[in-house]
Amino acid sequence: MNLHDITKKYILNDTELVIIETIINELSKGNQKISIRDIASQTYVSTTVIVKLAKKLGFVGYSQMLYVLNESIHQKVSIENLSDLSEFVNNDDIETVQKLIDDIYQHKHEKIYLVGVGFSDIITHYFLKRLASFDIFAYDGAPIDCINARSNPSIIILFSKSGETAEFIAQTNHDVTILEMKPAILTDMVVTNMIPNMERLHQQQIKIVTNATVSKINENAVSYKNADGDEIAIPASTVVSAFGYKAYNPLENVAKENCNEVYVIGSAVKAGNTLTAIQDGYQAGLKL
Incomplete structure (x- = not known):
């Protein structure tokens, strides 16, 4: 992990950087229950300093910071071997994109709203500039603007990767x-x-x-x-449900009984995301 990239947003001082680095080093060694007193002893600070650092980074306290850091350093998602986007787009996706293009051109002289929350906002700004290069002018603003009855946009395009539903609802008061x-x-x-x-x-x-x-x-x-x-x-007047997944792999033992070489990838190993599954599939393909 690049500690500077992780923490530069918060302008941490040298002592705080040492604390984070020490915690990550201990977690990397498998010491998942390192106490706040042990970290304080190793970094020559008080436990109060560590608690203040945790809250500065948006955590409730040391325990939550430790838990999340431990989970994060074990997420081994690599996208180095991902190549052309077209390799991951199927025919259905192409048809959807084509329909979107047709709709945009049909309403190019009307109101077009682009909405991206969080990191998706970067993609929204890029898409806005690309539309402008074709003399199509759109508006990218707060999500609340799109549900304003007076706006009455012809097209609303939502960009989302992580699906910050809670944040969007909060912005509607x-x-x-x-x-x-x-x-x-x-x-x-x-x-x-x-x-x-x-x-x-x-x-x-x-x-x-x-x-x-x-x-x-x-x-x-x-x-x-x-x-x-x-x-x-x-x-509650509105409830948004989000359910997790568990790995389901009933065929592994059957496959191993009938095949000499078996590789289990994706969510059959552990519920994850598309990038992880693609990476696993790529690595398995290299071994065949």
């Missing part, structure tokens, strides 16, 4: 609460993406409840059980 079963959210993100996402959630004043298991959803509320087993109800 809703009171948003995220319920997460794990001890922390965004643990499947690398630190360079996770930290600014956490910062934006805090800026939008989105409440985050971890170690929460949803037990009931009705018309007016969502009930969940906390870590102590207490059931708590939250009034």
